[in-house]
Amino acid sequence: xxxxxxxxxxxxxxxxxxxxxxxxxxxxxxxxxxxxxxxxxxxxxxxxxxxxxxxxxxxxxxxxxxxxxxxxxxxxxxxxxxxxxxxxxxxxxxxxxxxxxxxxxxxxxxxxxxxxxxxxxxxxxxxxxxxxxxxxxxxxxxxxxxxxxxxxxxxxxxxxxxxxxxxxxxxxxxxxxxxxxxxxxx
Ligand SMILES: [Ca+2]
Numbered sequence: 001x002x003x004x005x006x007x008x009x010x011x012x013x014x015x016x017x018x019x020x021x022x023x024x025x026x027x028x029x030x031x032x033x034x035x036x037x038x039x040x041x042x043x044x045x046x047x048x049x050x051x052x053x054x055x056x057x058x059x060x061x062x063x064x065x066x067x068x069x070x071x072x073x074x075x076x077x078x079x080x081x082x083x084x085x086x087x088x089x090x091x092x093x094x095x096x097x098x099x100x101x102x103x104x105x106x107x108x109x110x111x112x113x114x115x116x117x118x119x120x121x122x123x124x125x126x127x128x129x130x131x132x133x134x135x136x137x138x139x140x141x142x143x144x145x146x147x148x149x150x151x152x153x154x155x156x157x158x159x160x161x162x163x164x165x166x167x168x169x170x171x172x173x174x175x176x177x178x179x180x181x182x183x184x185x186x
Contacts, residue, residue: 010125015042015132018119019060019111024136025143026073028110029065029080035114036145041071043135044105048128054095054107058120061091061112071106074141085112099126106137 023038031037046052056062065071066082087094091112099105109120124130 011127011129013124013130013132014121015124015134016119016121017109017134019109019117021117023117024073025145026076026108026110027143028063029077029083031114033114036143037110037114038117039073039108039110040120041073041135041137042107042109042122043131043133044099044107044124045131045133046099046101046126046128048126049099049101050127052097052099052124052126052130054093054097055088055123055125056092056094056109056120057123058092058118060116060118060120061086062093062120063110063112064093064095065108065110066095066097067106067108069104069106071108071137072140073137074139074143106135107132 017040019038019040021038023040025036026039027034028037028039044052054064054066056064063085064083065076065080067079068081070079072078082095082097084093084095086092087096095107097105107122109122122132124132
């Protein structure tokens, strides 16, 4: 008699994409810097409740954040239900979550370090097919790159200041020369 081990039905789905300089940016949770990260938001739809595992494959040090029911890039800690950095080898994320039918979920793929670009793929494993759809989430507040803003502020404040100082010096030396000239004439 052969006893068959009960097996859990497993289904795999994948998504392949890339982060580029034209990808949307956000300030990810647990960031130690004030700098932004590129991200790709994927809407996760399932056809059966259960435990699902999302794993990345990439040359980048990836990081994942999982949201329910929506992801607002300007509030990256709101609705956050799970996250992972290096659960798999080679600094890849491995995120395990229990998903319910009728709920909407968003998986955000980003990187550990800021400003990193590159290609990646995500493999979803679970009791049924997982649909991973690339979406552009709406932002409740506009996200501005703080570094870029600082550069603009430097140009608009510091440069005119230099110009003013230069003009002041030129004017002072001209005044001095004029006074000097007048004194010599007397
Ligand atoms: Ca990682």
